[in-house]
Amino acid sequence: MHIHKEGYKIIAVSVAIALLLGWLSYIFIPFPALQYIIYFGLFIYLLWTFRFFRVPHRSINENDNHILASADGKVVTIEEVEETEYFKGKRIQVSVFMSPFNVHVNWYPFDGAVTYSKYHPGKFLVAYHPKSSELNERTTIVLEKEAGKDILIRQIAGIMARRIINYAKAGDQVKQGDEFGIIRFGSRVDFYLPLSAKVNVKLGDKVSAQQTVIAYFE
Numbered sequence: 001m002h003i004h005k006e007g008y009k010i011i012a013v014s015v016a017i018a019l020l021l022g023w024l025s026y027i028f029i030p031f032p033a034l035q036y037i038i039y040f041g042l043f044i045y046l047l048w049t050f051r052f053f054r055v056p057h058r059s060i061n062e063n064d065n066h067i068l069a070s071a072d073g074k075v076v077t078i079e080e081v082e083e084t085e086y087f088k089g090k091r092i093q094v095s096v097f098m099s100p101f102n103v104h105v106n107w108y109p110f111d112g113a114v115t116y117s118k119y120h121p122g123k124f125l126v127a128y129h130p131k132s133s134e135l136n137e138r139t140t141i142v143l144e145k146e147a148g149k150d151i152l153i154r155q156i157a158g159i160m161a162r163r164i165i166n167y168a169k170a171g172d173q174v175k176q177g178d179e180f181g182i183i184r185f186g187s188r189v190d191f192y193l194p195l196s197a198k199v200n201v202k203l204g205d206k207v208s209a210q211q212t213v214i215a216y217f218e
Helices: 005-028 032-052
Strands: 066-068 073-083 089-098 105-107 112-120 138-146 149-157 163-166 179-184 187-193 213-216
Touching: 005 032, 005 179, 073 187, 089 213, 112 149, 112 163, 138 163, 149 163, 149 179, 187 213
Parallel strands: none
Antiparallel strands: 066 213, 073 089, 089 187, 105 179, 112 138, 138 149, 149 187, 163 179
C-alpha cells in the first residue's frame, strides 16, 4: 500500500493543523483530561486522512471478457435507463456508492481506448440521490474495447466530495486495472453497460476495484 500523490498536500496541511491545535491545547487548556481528548481526536483525524488516500497493492483479476469494478463500494443501482449524454439510447446502469471509508481511487475496467472524456460542473447532492448522476459535479469517460463493446463511466461528486480528479483523455490506450482518477471525499461511480452485457452483481453487493467482475461482455 502507498499514499496517492493527490493526498500529499492535504496530508501535509492536516499534520500542520493538528500539530498547531495540539500545541495550543497544551498551552491554553489547563485540564489534562480535556487535552488528551483533543489529542485523541486529532490522532483519529490524521489517521482517517492518511487512510483515505491509501492505494492498496492488488492483483488485477485480468480477463479479456471481464468488466471489472472501477471503484470500491456498495452496489446501489442496477436498472435499465436511457443514457442521454453519449450513447443516447438504452443502457444498463450499475452504480457503486463509495463511503468516506472506501478506497477512492478509480481504475479502468478493461483494456481499450478512451473515446470520450468530459467534465461537468454541478451541485453536491448526496450521492444516493437519484438525480445526482444528472445534477452533481461529474466527469464522463467512454471506454471502447471494440465495436459494440463500450461502456460509459461517470465519476460523481457527493455531499462531501468537492473535487474529482480525472486523468482520462480521448485517444488514450489503456490497460485493465490502470488508474484513471480519484474522488474526494465520498461519492459514486456509475457504469452504463450495453444491454447485451451480463451483470454479475446484485443490489447491496460490496465490490472491490480491479477485482470484482461487475459484468461480462456477451
